[in-house]
Amino acid sequence: MTTAEWESPTRKRVRNRKVFHTTTAKPCVSDYFNPINIGVNSDTCEKITADQLHVPDGRWRVMSEVPQLLLDHHLKTLKLPTFLREYSKVARQCAAEGLDHVQFLVRLVELELIDRERRMIERRIKAARFPAVKSLDSFDFKAIPSLNKMQVLELARCEWIERRENVIALGPSGTGKTHIALGLGLAACQKGLAVGFTTAAALVHELMEARDERRLLRLQKQLVRHKLLIIDELGFVPLSKTGAELLFETISQRYEQGAILITSNLPFDEWTETFGSERLTGALLDRLTHHVNILEMNGESYRLSQSRSRKKNAAE
Secondary structure, three states, X not given: OOOOOOOOHHHHHHHHHOEEOOOOOOOOHHHHHOOOOOEEEOOOOOEEOXXXXXXXXXXXXXXXXXXXXXXXXXXXXXXXXXXXXXXXXXXXXXXXXXXXXXXXXXXXXXXXXXXXXXXXXXXXXXXXXXXOOOOHHHOOHHHXXXXXHHHHHHHOOOXXXXXXXXXXXXXXXXXXXXXXXXXXXXXXXXXXXXXXXXXXXXXXXXXXXXXXXXXXHHHHHHHHOOOEEEEEEEOOOOOOHHHHHHHHHHHHHOOOOOEEEEEEOOOHHHOHHHHOOHHHHHHHHHHHOOOEEEEEOOOOOHHHHHHHHHHHHHHO
16 A cells, blocks of 8 residues: 555544535534534535534533633733623624624624723723812802803813813812812823822922932923823912922923913912912913913802702701
């Protein structure tokens, strides 16, 4: 017998059963995920089951589990947690609806993208270090008539951040300046932008501490990486000469390089009380107001009016 005529026993058994693993018919998802459909008869185009191949039940159970274990391992390696969590359920749904493998994959990919975007937003919110998560939807614009609602909603589109402009919210305490700042910061996170939130006093303290520990340059580089830096409560606490200079330097570094949102209870002509120098204050305002959107938030304290409303409702 020549080499060409010789045929291994295994190959002969497979040929005699006339089995192959492709077919011209378009398979549905159930064909891929039904573990007993492992082949097609080349003459009748009928599916061949494990029983017809005389595979022992225990061995077949192990054989059917191996691909699933490999798939789970690969999905973990590729960091596709939604795929891993949902593919069995989506496969059953698609099989019941008679959908093909492309439609099955589309559904899975959409779920993965939605879940991945949600996780990215959560990470940005955590990195921003907001004191609380507040949206503009929960802000009562009727309580502050001086605030231009349409202007705020336009700012929520975050185009001003891409243009590296600034926003300054001015008004007495309790008028919702921090709420507006948090709402715009949340909108920026949802748009995929890096945000940092701090108070003026906390930022100055951090800058002075970093200078003393000789890591000021590293901190300044971290601040520059934020697409939007929110500085809350400027003017509540007077700054030392060194603190004012460090804050001025931080804001100057972001001039036309990154957006800043500042809230203050003081009008511009009183900022000298905070910075202690007319020259420094003038130079700071010159940079901040070059490309600026000003939010006038004058009115009765938002918190005070809410407190009065609660007392009135309790009395009734």
